[in-house]
Amino acid sequence: MKHKILTLLFVLTFVLTACGTKATPAPTEPAGGQAPVAAVTEPAEPVVLRMWVHTNNAFIAGYEPLIAAYKSAHPNVDIQLENFDYELYLQTLQTAMPAGEEADILQLFGTWTSQYYERLAPVPADVMTIEQAKQTFYAAPIGGYIVNDVLYGMPQEFNMEYGGVLVNRTKFEAAGLTYPPSWQTMDDVLADAQKLVEKDASDMMSTAGFHFTSADPTWASFLAGIKQRGGDYWNADRTGFTFNTPEARAHVQWMVDAVKAGVVDPIVFNDSTNFVIDAFFQGKVGIGYIGAWAIAEGQANFPDFADKWDYAYLPSIQGDPVFVADSGWGLTVSPNSKNQAVAWDFIKFVTTDVANATQWNIASGTIPAMPAVAESADIASAMPWVPKALNILPFGQYMGSMPDRDLVMYEIIYPHILNVLQGVETVDQALEAIDTEANSTFE
């Protein structure tokens, strides 16, 4: 307690000292965007691969049988799965990678690739070319793994924060609303949401009709709203952002109007208080805006939740349901791995084999990164909300490589928009601040 500054300095410096102790070999510049590596043959000697993933029980439950199956087919290969709590995983990557001590196989979020690509091995051409990857995966998830026309990994999920909502059917029925809803426009959604709102005796909102004020839905709907209105948040050459535009203003104003309509109170329903997953699975939300990944997490964390619920998709704000997505979790290989060929073979086995990818997506409750998997009968049977998304998945675009995606989404866009919704900032002030601060991340 009394020595935190020194401790922090020590941690920072110790870690960074370690960074300098072992230089990470620069990845071979691939010809035509791809590095040639010999095709894998069954290793003559035993090979041990270490694999790092973030702690998510559903994800791990998906990996374990696939690792067992691969080991069974390749008796000389042993794959050791190690998992880290999300925050710890970030720190571990940041310390281990500069020191060259990272595992052979690294689970990364697609948008992180643009931050780590200097420390990742490119996908060898004989494993998969960029063209093959674009044909195999949806555009949004594979987009995150391509930096400067080089492919650095393979996605496993389509991380879709836009458009999907958890719906409490029990509350729908109690409010006299028909289910499934026939939402044609967002006005229809807001009309239903108003009827789902509940307040306690002191007039504090106890049930949000439409909880869209957590961080992910806020930035996802903001970016989608700009796109659907015909605007863009990138400048022409993608060297800067353009957030202070009529399209952006129109969308934030739409959010303000939704709050004024009383569908949610952003003071008591936001990212830190009544986070949408927790609030929904505690019966405090009628319609909760969140990606489908939340389903597995909610079910695991709130097994006693007894209300009937479903997962549905919202209509677009206007025109085609164009949206942007920030890739999704996938697998990459360390350039320090002595067994890169085997590592890539395993990744291909997990991510591109339709049966294996299907098994993983069902276990993890994630939307598949491959159209062939998303459209499969097995997925439709195990995750009935995925077929509903098939109409809009092709409209998903990769959000683009940003210098610091997390900083832009969670420290710039979300806080300023939440300020507007909470009444401490005007729309114009927020957009000006977002534009200035987001562009400063390029400096």
Next chain:
Amino acid sequence: MNLTIGKRKSKGGLVIAKRHFVTSVTLPLLLYESLGLFVLGWAVVLMFFDYSPGRLGGPILGLGGSNPFVGLGHFIQMIKGTSVEANLFRISLRNTLIFAVAVLPLNLAITLPLAWLLESIGTRFKALYRTIYFLPVLTSSVGVALIWLSMYDPQAGWINAIIRAVGGSPVAWLSDPRAGFANVSVAMWAVILAYLWQDYGYNMVIFIAALQGIPQELKEAALIDGANPWQAFRKISLPLIRPTMLFVCVMTMLSSFQIFDIIQVMTNGDPNNQTQVLMLDIYKSAFRYQNMGWAAAESFVLFLIVMGVTILQMRLLRTEWEY
């Protein structure tokens, strides 16, 4: 004669043994300390680079190249930059100062009278009360944060339940950026209260020890001269515990400037960055946003502030007498 020589030999042996002992003990310590100095020096170096561990950088320790030298750029940014990092730094610095300035007098206002009261009660209950008041200090900060988090819950927390019961309007203690008192947000006051609850027992025990160390005859003399207990406390006890006061002020100020865990769990800097303090900002910059160079520069600024405040307090409160 032989006996004398033997004595000299054994004395010399003892000296050599002592030297060996001193060397064997101090050398590892010196090595350990030099390692500490080296890594602190490395942090100082980092302040002048835009260093991120995700980037390869130059051939020497990853410095240069894609981790470029920026000189005093980070410090200039902190003063007049418009980037989100610069804005957050200034907000965090302001919040840290508010937190420290509020905590120190409040802590003293609670702990000193409490220590005085406890010191004056019978020994039968003294240990019991001391244990009760000291218990929060022994509780983990995360546990304390979670307890207060549930109490502050806008819908199910018992603080709002009491307010509702007496006909008042409930407050979103940790998430309403509009609510404030004395130009400080309600969320910050809520965090300060939780922190004070956890921390006050520590200073109270120190004050009790100091009060017990005052010679009884001094107090008795004052009482015989007609002073009432309050006057005896104000004119005798308070001046005599000034060295302890200095220690408590310095340590409390240090902990306040380094507040992190309770805030991270309770608010993570929300609402609207009203509880974002420097340690939290350093942590986020370093480990969430991989901006290690910036975080090192922020750490250095915090170090300078803490050192300055400590020196100032030592000058203001130092005494040149003992009893």
